[in-house]
Amino acid sequence: MSPYDPSAYPPFAVTVDLVVLTVRRHALCALVVRRGEPPFQGRWALPGGFVRADEDLGAAAARELAEETGLCAHDPGDPAPAPGAGAHLEQLATYGDPERDPRMRVVSVAHLALAPDLPAPRPGGDANSVRWAPVEELLSPEAGFGGDEPPVPLAFDHARILADGVERARSKIEYxxxxxxxxxxxxxxxxxxxxxxxxxxxxxxxxxxxxxxxxxxxxxxxxxxxxxxxxxxxxxxxxxxxxxxxxxxxxxxxx
Amino acid sequence: MSPYDPSAYPPFAVTVDLVVLTVRRHALCALVVRRGEPPFQGRWALPGGFVRADEDLGAAAARELAEETGLCAHDPGDPAPAPGAGAHLEQLATYGDPERDPRMRVVSVAHLALAPDLPAPRPGGDANSVRWAPVEELLSPEAGFGGDEPPVPLAFDHARILADGVERARSKIEYxxxxxxxxxxxxxxxxxxxxxxxxxxxxxxxxxxxxxxxxxxxxxxxxxxxxxxxxxxxxxxxxxxxxxxxxxxxxxxxx
DNA sequence: TCAAAAGTGTTGCGATTACACCCATGC
DNA sequence: GCATGGGTGTAATCGCAACACTTTTGA
CATH class of the missing domain: 1.10.10.10 (Winged helix-like DNA-binding domain superfamily/Winged helix DNA-binding domain)
Structure with missing residues (x-):
């Protein structure tokens, strides 16, 4: 295979998805956004987006986190963390099933963020399209999804990603x-x-x-x-x- | 952003790299292959390759592992593991620094494989281009790299990937x-x-x-x-x- | 007989548990 | 005063480290 021939390897879209966890009212909650377009239009999903052409994976995750929450990510390896409210951010796992996005081949590098309970709603997002939801409800839709929400599962493979993130958080606070x-x-x-x-x-x-x-x-x-x-x-x-x-x-x- | 417009997101190449570990002569060893072409021609690197257009990430890693070692990967979540000599295989982490490959934007999903000491050399690879090397020598080149090998570091960011894989193995056998x-x-x-x-x-x-x-x-x-x-x-x-x-x-x- | 590796018994120590108990505040 | 959450003391228990000691082979 010639390493310089773009036709020699298949092109992929690469995204980052975020499992943002916090503790509110004595319950573990995750940040979810409502999808405004197909596929899975109207369903809740994890926040995320495309990695830019010259952007590192961690930088893309930090950018998405700031866009959704206003939080400055605090990379544990960074000796000089950014000022302002910080959040822990680490890579979680990568999901690349060929069928995971019906539009095209997308590989998603999921990240896990842990944030304190944010007193103010997120800036830059309207309240109807982004919310904190207890992970128990997100992962067991039959348990009910708050008062006014129908019990529908998360879009794409995001339930699996969320479950992996919750499991990571549960085990990591142990040690x-x-x-x-x-x-x-x-x-x-x-x-x-x-x-x-x-x-x-x-x-x-x-x-x-x-x-x-x-x-x-x-x-x-x-x-x-x-x-x-x-x-x-x-x-x-x-x-x-x-x-x-x-x-x-x-x-x-x-x- | 229109989700169907290929120009709306940058294309990436996606590869899998393998950290294959074994224990030989009371030392932890990793499988490395010699690169036959630039960049890093002649240097040792982790085995790996491009993910195919309709291939899952874990399947690509299992395929590369079989090509290099003849081992059948045993996914821990698989209830019916493949017959023959098995090896543990799990996803490790994903590396996507824009500068990690000088040729193009490559995102590599590294996997960790643990194998028993293989009595026979790997089939399908000639002895000059693939070998087991103690990880201590691979990660501390000044410590010497066997008798006939110059102490050069691994290609790309593979030293970092190997170190992460070794650290994962060291902590995971604990619990x-x-x-x-x-x-x-x-x-x-x-x-x-x-x-x-x-x-x-x-x-x-x-x-x-x-x-x-x-x-x-x-x-x-x-x-x-x-x-x-x-x-x-x-x-x-x-x-x-x-x-x-x-x-x-x-x-x-x-x- | 001796070296080497496989096992078993025992003791002391450190950490965890499951409590009883006291402290300082708001109402 | 009393409820509420914060904090200390103590004894039983569990698991592990550090040994002494026995067993079974090959040379």
């Missing part, structure tokens, strides 16, 4: 400090615990959880103040420490 | 039964231990290792016989059990 990516810059131990409980769908012992996270060097650093925004006794505020790997890991209770 | 993919169909506990020692580059206590693996339900099932091929007292032969996840995991000693 890394990634759960702090779901929290605001300053947070309490209780708020961090509620993140674990929402992502795993289990209840954790608050006392043992507190000892575990405060006793792991580099996981949390005191921010200095306290807050009563959760009610009860004032809780210390913490910031995420420098450690990325948790050793020993946080143990996920048996099913 | 899964994947180490058995490096062993022949029937193997002893000592042989399995030497796999862990080679992949991690550490020494493990034979007594505690034995208790650990034989005490984990579903990890190993007795094959019935014994062997003295490692010398010393005859050792029981085992086959890989059905379990894929190890809980609690095998603990990797501190560096």
């Amino acid at each position: 890394s400090s990634l759960a702090t990516a779901f929290c605001p810059p300053e947070f309490t131990v209780g708020e961090l615990r509620r993140v674990y409980e929402a992502v795993w769908g289990v209840a954790l012992d608050p006392r043992n959880f507190h000892r575990k996270v405060t006793g792991t060097p580099g996981f949390l650093v005191p921010a200095g103040g306290t807050t009563t925004r959760q009610g009860g006794r004032p809780a210390q505020l913490f910031r995420a420490g420098g450690a990325t790997l948790l050793n020993p890991p946080m143990l996920r209770p048996e099913v | 899964s039964s994947l180490a058995t993919a490096f062993c022949p169909p029937e193997f002893t506990v000592g042989e399995l231990r030497r796999v862990y020692e080679a992949v991690w580059g550490v020494a493990l206590d034979p007594r505690n290792f034995h208790r650990k693996v034989t005490g984990t339900p579903g990890f190993l099932v007795p094959a019935g016989g014994t062997t003295t091929r490692q010398g010393g007292r005859p050792a029981q032969l085992f086959r890989a059990g059905g379990a894929t996840l190890l809980n609690p995991p095998m603990l990797r000693p501190e560096v």
